[in-house]
Amino acid sequence: MLLRFRVENHASIRDEQELSMIAQRQVDGRPEVNVPGTSYAVVPVAAIYGANASGKSNMIAAMAWMRRAILDSYRKWDPDGGVPRIPFAFREDHAKFPSSFELDFVLDGIRHSYGFEVDDEQVLREWLEFFPEGRPRKLFERVGADVSFGRSMTGQRKSIADQLRLRTNSLLVSAGAQSGHGQLQAIREFFATMINSADDRDYAQRLHRTVAMFEASDETKRAAVRSLLSHADLGIVGLRAYEPDANQIAESARLVAMIREAFGREVRIEHSHSKRVQVVHTTDTGTFELALERESSGTRTWIGLIGPVVAALESGGVLIVDELDARLHPLLVDALIGLFTHRQVNCLGAQLIFSTHDVTLMGRYAKSHLARDQIWFADKNANSLATSVFPLTEFKPRMDENHEIGYLLGRYGATPFFADDQLGMSGVFNTTRGRGAAEPGTRPEFAEGSERKPETADLH
Numbered sequence: 001m002l003l004r005f006r007v008e009n010h011a012s013i014r015d016e017q018e019l020s021m022i023a024q025r026q027v028d029g030r031p032e033v034n035v036p037g038t039s040y041a042v043v044p045v046a047a048i049y050g051a052n053a054s055g056k057s058n059m060i061a062a063m064a065w066m067r068r069a070i071l072d073s074y075r076k077w078d079p080d081g082g083v084p085r086i087p088f089a090f091r092e093d094h095a096k097f098p099s100s101f102e103l104d105f106v107l108d109g110i111r112h113s114y115g116f117e118v119d120d121e122q123v124l125r126e127w128l129e130f131f132p133e134g135r136p137r138k139l140f141e142r143v144g145a146d147v148s149f150g151r152s153m154t155g156q157r158k159s160i161a162d163q164l165r166l167r168t169n170s171l172l173v174s175a176g177a178q179s180g181h182g183q184l185q186a187i188r189e190f191f192a193t194m195i196n197s198a199d200d201r202d203y204a205q206r207l208h209r210t211v212a213m214f215e216a217s218d219e220t221k222r223a224a225v226r227s228l229l230s231h232a233d234l235g236i237v238g239l240r241a242y243e244p245d246a247n248q249i250a251e252s253a254r255l256v257a258m259i260r261e262a263f264g265r266e267v268r269i270e271h272s273h274s275k276r277v278q279v280v281h282t283t284d285t286g287t288f289e290l291a292l293e294r295e296s297s298g299t300r301t302w303i304g305l306i307g308p309v310v311a312a313l314e315s316g317g318v319l320i321v322d323e324l325d326a327r328l329h330p331l332l333v334d335a336l337i338g339l340f341t342h343r344q345v346n347c348l349g350a351q352l353i354f355s356t357h358d359v360t361l362m363g364r365y366a367k368s369h370l371a372r373d374q375i376w377f378a379d380k381n382a383n384s385l386a387t388s389v390f391p392l393t394e395f396k397p398r399m400d401e402n403h404e405i406g407y408l409l410g411r412y413g414a415t416p417f418f419a420d421d422q423l424g425m426s427g428v429f430n431t432t433r434g435r436g437a438a439e440p441g442t443r444p445e446f447a448e449g450s451e452r453k454p455e456t457a458d459l460h
Helices: 056-072 158-166 172-178 182-194 200-215 219-232 246-263 297-315 330-341 403-408
Strands: 002-008 017-020 045-049 099-107 110-118 123-131 137-143 146-149 195-198 236-242 276-283 286-291 318-321 351-355 375-380 387-391
Touching: 002 056, 017 387, 045 056, 045 330, 056 099, 056 172, 056 182, 056 195, 056 318, 056 351, 056 375, 056 387, 099 182, 123 172, 146 158, 158 172, 172 182, 182 195, 195 200, 195 297, 200 219, 200 236, 200 276, 200 297, 219 236, 219 297, 219 330, 297 318, 297 330, 330 351
Parallel strands: 045 351, 045 375, 195 318, 318 351
Antiparallel strands: 002 017, 002 099, 099 110, 110 123, 123 137, 137 146, 236 276, 276 286, 375 387
16 A cells, blocks of 8 residues: 655656645545554545646656666666666756655555665665554664664664675665565565556566466456456457467567668667467457457557556555556546446555546546545646646635636646747637636746645654
8 A cells, every 4th residue: 555655856856746645535435545553544546647748757757766776776786887866957966966765655554664865876865664553663774884773673684784885776675675584575575566567668568467367267367357358449358378480580580680780789679589469359250369469559558457457456556557548548548547446346455546638537427536635736847847746635626626627727737838929820829828727837826935735644
């Protein structure tokens, strides 16, 4: 269960921004899960809206970067290669400013808070605490290569601390898990299995996860995948994976060689001899198979999402998706979100966090019906080009307000702004903004200097 995520100095995010999954109020029928040791609950879904290049994808990417650092910093990062971070670039001496990431989550029924701070060379700070009785207890705190452990931290502690003096760019959680430390292995395992992201780069992995579920002996999984397949395209009844033959492998290698000859040897090409996928259709004349490549882009996108969606729902995990609505019909996106907002389907408290442009999901007629505390916005300051992330609840909209119309009219900001003189086509486009609309880089309905942070629960 994910409670809150904070990030500072990553890509377009200059100052600390926070995304909270804490429910602002109880919503009838919504599968909320109580936070242990508190009176709060978490929401199952959060959507981030914003114009192109507003930074909403960077908020998603920051969570994915934190996860990869935990999983890979000890095993895969070059010991002498520093930290492969992406700091905010639009300021003087940007390399001097550290980047920080922090996540509040629930593991084994106990609330935890874990975070770290890095620069280009090393891990500057790292900390982990938990709340077994509602009060914080330190598991460890690290400053540079010096580590202090709390009394609740058991196992081989000195050997882990010694590793950090040799690998200053590795996270202690990553190093400790690699050494077999039970408590740190549990933290790493949480990030490895309970938090997953979906983007274009990992499509092949997600696709084969879907196929593996369909081919599994567990009929419940097969039925779930089959049901979701039928949503994407009338007539799809299954998937089949097969090994490519020698001719297909040779043809693939030939095409790769031609591309590199034309564009240079350094060009990166995803070249794999992994299994090919056939999509099984049934019609009134029989059952037929079609190569996945011949399916529509929307169908391929949907098939690649089924595996991660089913995995999150069956484990109570967290799925993070950038541009969920890309290449998918709005009703299909609504149906997918509805899996997480349906109490009987999402009975283990799975969570979905995604960025989107699909404003119909804010509307009153969406089956998923995103409540006010599930809608977030990303916007850039016009002068600094830094991203701000803020919730719809910050504007205190009326209970009966149509959020879809309000957003399109610019009442909440985070929308694109077109200036006639910049386009050089004055009079061609109607660029009149709605009443109460925000100028680019500002938040509407707030006077200068009166902005405040989102209303999030004080868990501590």
